[in-house]
Amino acid sequence: MDKSQVILKAAGVRKSYRMGATRVEVLRGVDLTVRKGEFVAIIGASGSGKSTLLHILGGLDRPDKGIVEFEGRDLNRMGARQLNRYRNEMVGFVFQFYHLLDELNVLENIILPTMVSHSVISWFLMRQMARRRATELLGQLGLKERVRHKPYQLSGGERQRAAIGRALMNQPRLLLADEPTGNLDSVTGNGILSVFEQLNRAGQTIVMVTHDERIAARAQRTIVLEDGKIRA
């Protein structure tokens, strides 16, 4: 495999959590490689460690053991500041429950990652550009009429599309989706998957976690996670 084509690599990733007096081993040595432009689905039963793996790949959590490399750079060796930057610029997250901020409207929710990465002064200098980018995304996601709406005024599908817009705002190289259709009906979920397919066709690398084989089938490649390990 051409090394330059690998965007994400995990090797021997282990993670355990303490639950009361016992320690639960969630990941037991996960090895994984994702190439640029791939649409990968990680499938597994509830509690198999899918979300934990996704969080580790996105730099939201650190593994107990093992290596996670993004474009050849080891996430474990990154300091807090570098990891924040990684989450802000390189990765976009889409969550099952959308997790939009209730106090912000759709446009502000989408712009949030750009606001986070700029100081007050630099934000005022480039806010028009950010608004243009967000409006463009809203158009692509069919939310042009919902710009000023608050999350509670949107349907589930619209909320998830807004969340996808937020994830794509800073043009990340990797999109991580944690059960993106898990909270939606099949028609709406289908629509979201179509959005992912479109994005992937445009060159976006996507790693999606799901427990549903039919949804996983929409990805180019499926990886099965079982008992904290990738099934060969």
Next chain:
Amino acid sequence: MYKLTLIIRYLLRRRITHFAVLAVALCVFIVVVVMTIMTGLVEDFKQKNHQFVGDCVVGTDSLVGFPYYEEFMETLRGTDFVQAVSPVVKSYGLLSVRGDSMRRGVEIMGIDPVLHGETTSFAKTLHYRANQPDRAFEPIYDPNALGCVLGIDLALLRNTQGQYAYDAQPPQVAITLTCFPLTARGAPAKVGAGLVESQHFYYSDHAHSGIAHVDGSQVYIPLEQAQKLCMAGTLKRVNAIQIKFRSGVSLSQGRARVAQLWQEFKRAKADAQDSFLLDAVLVQDWKEYRRAYIAPMEKEQVLLSLMFILVGVTTVFIVFVVFYMIVSHKRKDVGVLKSVGTSNVSIMALFAGFAFVIGCLGSGIGVVAAWLFLSRINWIEGLLFERFGFQLWDRSIYAIGDIPNHVEFHVLAIIIGCAILSCLVGALFPAFSAARLRPVETLHTGPV
């Protein structure tokens, strides 16, 4: 930038933050109002005492007094830092009004009215002879009669609103003052039936110093009469020399120079007759001289300040609870912010900034409300009295005209600073715990 946006939105949309702002405003309001009134009362009381005494006093608590005061007064007059000096005889006596069976004990104060007027606010406290201290002891109805000036509460009664019923001219009232003259050794000057000395005076004016115990017990009479009534011996004596410094002379500097002069004077008089009386003389500035009256009020002020620390602690606790609740409700937001690259420090700054804004807003509202309340406090009190008969300070008892309502800007600044600091302290732990939240824990759950 997102911090500012979120702070504004949280503030506008989370009702619980309104309660936090209200709590801070209420605390600031209470502290500003009470501190203003208390500080006003204390400052007013101090100022009146300062004006009553002058800047410095060379005196003794002994009723016997000390001699050679005229020579020391000349020494003081010869310096470049003393503006005026006034010799004072202080003693106690019995006052009786002719035609009235009532007798009451009074404090007798023998003064030279002109010198005393130059040194203290005595001239301004007079009513019929206001700013004419040279005529203070000349009754208007008979300028040749020997007059005395009574403390206003000895002469007049106040109504419930604190107003005195003045006559166009002082009523012709004959007063008898009876006293025990003391020798230089402190013994009664006479024995047997003629133990006491009495003198008749006519009520010529009253003095309104604004100090309750002075206005209620002081009788001013001419210095020579007081010496005759209260002191016996070959050498003229006084109990105190009250001194006013020239402007620009600091209290401590002036007092130190007077003390030095007094030590030199005392040494020079070491072999003079009755020089032992000079040993009991102290040089004190007005604050030291009146400390028995001022210290309790200052102590009350300190106690009040301590109580306000409790108010501050309450504010901290309220803000803590509010922020703890906000952070609990906003765990998901913290997770989302971290997922888009927000640092722990930024999360802390977000909540600290939020606390700062709550502190500023609460303080602002509290200060404006307090200022509005204080600017109308006397009107409100008047209204309460008219409508319901309620009076915060009974003017027939307390020597205050109006409730003090002068807001000191430096006090306001301190209160606002403390309120904001309290908010920051209250928000510290919740902000810290928000910053330490693991996004994995907060994002893995559904909408709450």
